[in-house]
Amino acid sequence: MTDTIPRAEELGRVHFIGIGGAGMSGIARIMLMRGIPVSGSDAKESSVVTTLRAQGAQVSIGQRAENIRDVDTVVVSSAIRESNPELAAARVRGLQVIHRSLALASLMVDRRAVAVAGTHGKTTTTSMTTVALQACGADPSFVIGGVLTATGTSAHEGTGDVFVAEADESDGSFLLYRPTVGVITNAEPDHLDHYGTWEAVREAFVEFCAHVGEQNGTIVACADDPGAREIAEQAGQTGTRVLLYGQAPESDARIVGFREGASGAEFSIELDGQVHGPISLQQPGAYNAANATAAVCVAHELGLSVTAAISGVESFGGTRRRFELRGAGRGVRVYDDYAHHPTELTAVLTAASSVVDPGGRVHVVFQPHLFSRTQNFKAEFGTALGIADEVVVLDVYPAREDPIPGVTGAIVAAEVPHDNVAFLPSFADVVPYVVDRVRPGDVVITAGAGDVTLLGPEIVAALSTA
Known part of the structure; x- marks a missing residue:
């Protein structure tokens, strides 16, 4: 990975176009925590912008060519068009322009990376995984495409060697990651404006699995979702370790006894011949039981305590804008x-x-x-x-x-x-x-x-x- 992905510290002074966005701000926050000079611009003032300034970022409101000064690397998302004045200025000056996903990948170099992919459920599953690993004492670094309700944050630089990241498949950029554990919550047609066909979406997930295999890592995939199960089974045929989770009989981590409790989903997990539970979540729905089980599986694959991970998902207070x-x-x-x-x-x-x-x-x-x-x-x-x-x-x-x-x-x-x-x-x-x-x-x-x-x-x- 280090042969193709630069370390974040090698990017020099980094400027984010649209720094207030959920994905961009988290990366910027961790770079600031690592002492990397960060600047950026956004369309309007926000609490996120205020927080980034307090951490040392220089943030301009409005995007203008003159904002690109004393900069080595410019970070963009797929939403930034070539006509953007800051991007155009960066091109004229010959600055290094990288996609948000590459900036995120640079933060994961030399860490045990956990990349949570899927057509939907990524943010909640990434959040639950983060909280589960924290409960295990791992203190992971993380970048989530949403805000944890309990802490009001979407990113943190932890002291541990694990890095948890939401892997956005919308533009194919998740293929830059080389995770130790790759989660696939589900896979079905979406983002056809980028991919064109379901087959192209499917092939992107297959390639994602291949990158996990290159790291001798594990694919954690939902057996209840036909697309995710098929992709994971194909990965298994190439020798990549696969752990299936869900209510399906073939699940390695099987959800049993699911019901809706008074405050949220209640269920147990059968894993390695042992039944763990009952587990009580603060969120309703079979899909949240599945998300929590994926988080527990990640802890298991990292060699951490399943019991502690379950305590973590039970304490999970939710993510903003997710029920x-x-x-x-x-x-x-x-x-x-x-x-x-x-x-x-x-x-x-x-x-x-x-x-x-x-x-x-x-x-x-x-x-x-x-x-x-x-x-x-x-x-x-x-x-x-x-x-x-x-x-x-x-x-x-x-x-x-x-x-x-x-x-x-x-x-x-x-x-x-x-x-x-x-x-x-x-x-x-x-x-x-x-x-x-x-x-x-x-x-x-x-x-x-x-x-x-x-x-x-x-x-x-x-x-x-x-």
């Missing part, structure tokens, strides 16, 4: 979730159905993310939303994409298989609509990867004053 309780009013609970793929949405709404009061209803406010994903999965989104009793669909959050003619939230709303659905393109209409339709015992979920998250507190406030 996060935003508040309650008039007997109605309001949650927020990052779900932006049909499978994620299905899992979240199923979990919501399991925690709603008897006789209560599930309301969802969903914001489609990316025009291409909305176009490709409109029918699947409609089916998933049909799990909820009441549905509001917002317009598409474009993120990095330009509009596609005819692709709006309305095409998703039209696919919902019941009549309790409304397409509300204006945020101003959402809160009064929802507040008028809820009743005590109901649950409201705001879901999506965009700014739909802003609506949760507004709904709570409106319920509290109504």
